[in-house]
Amino acid sequence: MQCSANGLQQYEGPDSGLLLAQALQKRTANSGDKFAVYLRLSMLDAKNRQNYHVDTAKYAVTVLCAELDGELYVFDNSDMILLLPDAEAAAVEVMTKRLRDLFSGLITLLPGTILESLCRWYDLTIQGDQFEDVCRPLTNSRDAVNARAAPPPASIKNAEPINPELLSRLERGLATIDVSSFLRRQPICKILPGLGTHPKHLASEIYVRVNDLRDTILPGVDLLENRWLFRHLTAGLDQRVLAAILENIQANLRTPISLNMNIKSVMSPEFTQLVRLLSPSQREKITIEIHCVDLIADPGAFRFVHAYLSNIGFELALDGTDLYSFPEFARHDVGFNYVKVGWNEALENDLALSDLQLLDRAVSQLGADKVILCHCGTPEALQFGHRVGVQYFQGRHIDEILSPESRRTN
Structure with missing residues (x-):
């Protein structure tokens, strides 16, 4: 599903991995994004990974990105990835901290994890390969792999946002x-x-x-x-x-x-x-x-x-x-x-x-x-x-x- 508001495009559902793979492919062609934020809600224990928490995180992203253009990918395991082409590094760092603060003290992480791992940001100009490795479990489905070797289907390429x-x-x-x-x-x-x-x-x-x-x-x-x-x-x-x-x-x-x-x-x-x-x-x-x-x-x-x-x-x-x-x-x-x-x-x-x-x-x-x-x-x-x-x-x-x-x- 694709929707948008205030310049932020959201992709949610079974095609998220495929669409993220396409976006990362654009980056390798020097036409992609400068920064990325990875919110790993899959690290929360089940009690703190209810629909309420996921909805709150999505809502917070829209508030924090009210003045930014970007793309948000939401996955079945509740993880979220935000790609930002025009943001400044300082703004991305502040947004990452605020997303961490949203959950700090309110949630329980899985054993062996730390709060800093819950939300991290990447400068894709110097950490692009590292970010692709981190995202590989999300983009490594059969459809996502095929997307790297083939142009996007017409139904996706020509899709008009509903919102x-x-x-x-x-x-x-x-x-x-x-x-x-x-x-x-x-x-x-x-x-x-x-x-x-x-x-x-x-x-x-x-x-x-x-x-x-x-x-x-x-x-x-x-x-x-x-x-x-x-x-x-x-x-x-x-x-x-x-x-x-x-x-x-x-x-x-x-x-x-x-x-x-x-x-x-x-x-x-x-x-x-x-x-x-x-x-x-x-x-x-x-x-x-x-x-x-x-x-x-x-x-x-x-x-x-x-x-x-x-x-x-x-x-x-x-x-x-x-x-x-x-x-x-x-x-x-x-x-x-x-x-x-x-x-x-x-x-x-x-x-x-x-x-x-x-x-x-x-x-x-x-x-x-x-x-x-x-x-x-x-x-x-x-x-x-x-x-x-x-x-x-x-x-x-x-x-x-x-x-x-x-x-x-x-």
Whole structure:
């Protein structure tokens, strides 16, 4: 599968080895890339090589390469190779360090491996042969070997990326559609252990349910499966959501709200307009959620946005952590009012007693009043949260507790 966004081409699936072999063949013909980055997720133990970790790594690469042209190859063993024709060595070195930092302390490597081996960069002008040797297990399939001796098949050579066309259709649709009709509210509530405990409302996250938008603009396309497309989409979508909120500020701020935004959106003219129209007391009713990958990908931009939002009265939430990564983010508390932890039944089943104890300590260390367990779709999520000291919850099960007869699904 080939897709692209912001100049970065992604190749994923059974043809990845063949396509990488072709790219390396171009390099030997003096028309290839200057630098390469090898992210060896196959070195992670199985617990830390879930789809979540692979998706997070791909998402981080798109953030880090937002201004770069390049090619990303994703393999069946979860390894990733990034070829960069025009980047500077210093930028590649910084990106490699940040990719390592993404997993540092959050993962367990296979025995006998070290963190530096997880992600390395190569200067292909002087390390090209070494890099080809490293890649040989990925390119040494029968198809990849044949690709070195034959021109690329017409179906590959003439293939047009799917995403630019979809992206164009999405952007045209977003420019004309009434986003306000797609806005949803999902409550975040304090629920203490014990029978008969009634949820106490903290805030409501205002968001667009992407599947509803997809069914209107691009039915049959899984937007969430493609992080490249989804990230580009959310930048424009954030601004449309802000515009919809601005149209009826008083109604939208009757109770506290939470908005999930990327750093670029926070610096947009629409957000500046929202700030100007809000009184200090109204700003205190809004929590801005920032994804943890945005924090890691550009710490400088994050620090600026953190200071800016805090100084003008907004509360901040860190979004995107999971049951494994949350303890590390809790240990390095960087000043969020809340941290959102995604509950996942499959991950919970893999947790050892030591993992549960680590979660319990992390909640206590950060403060139970600062942790929100989200994506709670079943009663088991609530029970799990109470086991590790969580008091705030969000998800479909909470919706059902508050409105058991509602047929609308968030």
